[in-house]
Amino acid sequence: MEYMSSCSSSPGVSPLLVFLKDQAASRLIEKVIQLSHKALLRDIFKNHLKGHLVDLALHPIANFVIQRLTAATAKYKMFVRLFDELLEGVEAILAAGHMGVIVQMAESCAENGERQDELMRCLLSAFHCDEPGSRHTSCLPLFLSLLTYEVYYHSDTAEGGIDTQALITTSSDKGRGKILKRLEGQFVPMACSRSGSRALEAIWNSASVTHRQNIAEELAPSESQLRSDQFARHVWAKFALSHFTHRRAHWHEIQTGESKKRKMFSDILE
Template sequence: METVFSTVSHTTYRSLYLNVFRNHLLEYSLHPVGNYVVQHFMRNLEDSVLKEQVVGELVNTIEDILAVGHFGVVDALTAVTIGLSEIYQKKVVNSLLKAFHLQESSKFKYTVPCVLRLLTFEMYSSEDGSTETTTYFGASILMNAFKLQQNAVEPLIQSLLTMEPDEILALCKDPHGSFVMEAFLTSRIDLPRKKKIYKRVKNQLARLAMDKYGSRVLEAIWASADIAFKEFIADSLLGEEQQISSNMYGKIVMKKCNIDFYKRKKTAWLEKQEANQKKQELFKDILEETPDSSDSKLVQNKRKRAETPLADEIDKLFTSKRKTRNSAVSQRSTSQNPKIKEEDLALREELSSVDPFALDMKLTIKNIKKKNKKLKREKPSKKFIMS
């Protein structure tokens, strides 16, 4: 089934949903094996109508699915929501908050830590809750969430912005948390919100640059920052150039930020950054194409392919080629031998409806027999007679 999802047409995919999955998604999601099938089914969805139906069927069951430990289903569900309207996105985010017992606005600040560790508010608030390790699926769910519209993920944004500088630093240096921070910094969330994160890490830039995971977050900050903060980053890194350059990850950061060029020609470096920023703004509309529009194009293209099945296309192709070949053979034979016998024409008409290759073979054999008879009647040349 998992292989079928990536190969079938749009029409067949819809039939699978109507005949197999509709009204059974929760049942399969709770099954120890069936939940993997549901995950692949959702990850291969392209039709926005089907996405809305799937989200509508599972949105209120997230807590039940998390309770049995099938986190991949929730991850796939949040990924499906990316291309939908804000109404569906808000429903999924609210259902997530409810599943982790964070519905009240006073608990929003715990959203990112709880989801990242896949712990409810009560479990996280216990003595050992905050020391629990982060999880892959928790990070993936948050990464998908930060691809939604800003209004839909307001509780998650508030959770990040209320963290202390030390907590932000720990999140940036965490194997899973660093991906969450990258997703936030590269999202479509407005720049003033991101600047609040910049301020919390501005005194820790050297530590980030020399960390395996923190260096990736610093690169994301660099990519999303304005020229003023990029200049601040360059000054901070240049202040600890020797220490950072001796670090394996620090070298990469120094090269990507072009600190050596900044050190030698600051004015030219600033002009280059301004030119790059203008290019980004110029192509902003193209780079930030909405998921809805790209999804609709995929669906339309797939729908067009589905309207003409592949088997029919192949049959039409061979039929047209067969007709073309038959006419070509007929014209060639007639032009080469205007006095073609009536029996050859009858044979051609009989075989043309079956196979053009059989026609060629039959006529070729007949011509060879005629040539052999002609050769037998001719006397051999003296030149080849043995003495």
């Protein structure tokens, strides 16, 4: 750790920040943090990471180090300062899909005995269920699905504190599967609202053929309702649900072809 923090870097910037974004080095730093005593943890936070926590929590590699640091400092007073800095970026962290950071913040709050109320208020605000108070009882499915109140409960409010489409498209296949599971039985009303149809299309664009078929099977029986709705009719056309209803094999062939193309381009970009 001493070697990493002593390497040359830009003036006023800790060189440790560079190592945190390197896959191999970050794993070593995670282990060091896990085994560190209070004084070293304080030094890492105060002299190297303070003021950079949110940026690091948004990074695809460095966010795991922040999770480890949040866990390691939970039993010390410094946790409150670390937590307060991370709290400012909760919505951005959610939008990045780094739920591990949020979960660790919650676990460390419980262990430390501080800031539970602040975190809950922040999450309620981020998911748009802070006001009116009657929405508080509706927060659990929002936390589980990572959707705002308006999207989950099918309001036509398009704006949200969380970029729902970003959450969906950056989630892993397993994560998208969980979102779909939570939304089963809700696809028709989603398709019939402005924000819900957008979220549904975002799910569709990154869904596997199996997931698309599950969505189509739920939507197809409501053909009359969907084709007559100003928002849902676009969903009906984009998802090729007429083909799904009348030419299932051809529909499946088209979806499989699109899936292969997405994978091919993804492999090229990687």
